[in-house]
Amino acid sequence: MTAQSSLPQRGVLRSFLPGRGVLRSEWIKLRSVRSTYLSVLFATLVAVVLGVLATSSDASNWATMTAQDKAQFDPLGDSFIGLIFGELAFGVLGVLAISTEYRTGMIRATFSAVPQRGRVYAAKALVVGVVSLVLGMLLVFGSFFLGQAMLSSKHLEVHLGDPGVLRVVLSAGLYLFVVTMIGFGLGAILRHSAGAIAALVAMLWLAYPIGRVLDHLSYLPSRILLFNIADAITRTHAATGKPALRIPSLELAYSSLALYLVVFLALGAWRISRDA
Template identity: 35%
Template sequence: MSLATANEQRQSFMGLLSSEWIKIRSVRSTVFTLIVTAILTIGISSLGAFAIAANWSHVSAARRLTFDPTSRSLSGVLLGQLALGVLGILVFTAEVATGTLSATFTAVSSRTKVLLAKITVFAIVAVVVAEIVSFASFFAGQALLSGTTPTATLSGTNVLRAVAGTGLYMAILALFALGLGVIVRHTAGAITTFVALVLVLPLLVTALPTSLSNDINRYLPFTIGQTMMSVHSQPNTFGAWAGLGILAIYTVIIFVIANWRLTSRDA
């Protein structure tokens, strides 16, 4: 094989996809973070379901009327989304920290193609993992709720939408985190920014006047996720799919900025 041919293969998009896949599956932190994501999401969801089942006899009548077994069995997403988001950040910042990103850019002339390859491979991984943990959380939660509390099935109204949609929400949010990693370039800084946007910002918004708080809150990723997890419509929020579309728009915007940063500065 000639040097020119080898270089063409490295720079082909399929070659880049193969390279990114090797990077993701060969790094220990990736496997560890995926395990943490599964444990946090399924484990906390199961604990939440167990807690409500054990105390169902003490639950008020008003709360029983509004009880959503689907949302309860997906409660672990609150922390699982953070773990998957951290993985998205590490997909890029780990290469920056080890210096391998410079080697990648030396071998591949188009930084945009490198970014697209990272997005594509990580999107596939994130969707598969997020959907697995979302469905596993649902089934584990319903098993623990069964016999003492109302339960849900995938054939119920909006249940399949909630479970599958929650997986998509986690995956898109993880891609958003990847974009933050590309922009910030430092693991600690990107993780801090991600946590602030997902968990801290909603708390700050509650301190605003109610009318302003409601207007802003409906656009926040945390609210979008909570809406997707529920089978019931939520007040002062977008519909589940509309909210997911807004989150997808945020992610596209963050990647446009990330690509500009990536192509306008040194590796």
């Protein structure tokens, strides 16, 4: 590649590199809106409360469980049962981080201050991504430790040093991060909070029955659904029986998550480069 041909590519790259001022501005915006705190509070309450209730119920009813139920018992799965709903709150956080500016018209002032839209988008994505990753990890580790504390009375708990446990906990936090960024991408693409949240709900939950309908043709559609990807990466043991046909391998699950992340961020970047 010649030096001349590499110059346009370098210019495109620079247009997506946010400066400190842009990053600081986006951080102030994110922590200044009430929806940020409400989303995080909802996710925390749902994830922690449901996880504690599920694991405490397991501990209380362990003596009366059947042998089959005991064999299928998953201490991690019950600790993270609240993330099924908590993920929506993280996704909504991503949506509102960008769609709110379009709803209020503030985006025009943002682009007036920083005409390079790529830098604005990159700064927003970086701030939202870092915040969601940190909060997601805090949430899953908190859910894990509280859940295991409930199970410890019956000696059913697992520890981070046990095989596969740390991977599962980290994967749960990573999943929340990806869902947040999918919501962020949807917010940039649709520029309408309600529409983007509806699309997010469809991706998280409503796509599941569609995948079931297509199972008689191929299990691949089910295996790349977010619902089943989450199931795959939050297990220490592989699924068994017919439901296992819908659960992707770890390799497919992680590569699908990466594809979701790249596609939605790329589509959002393309959309934000259009007319505001």
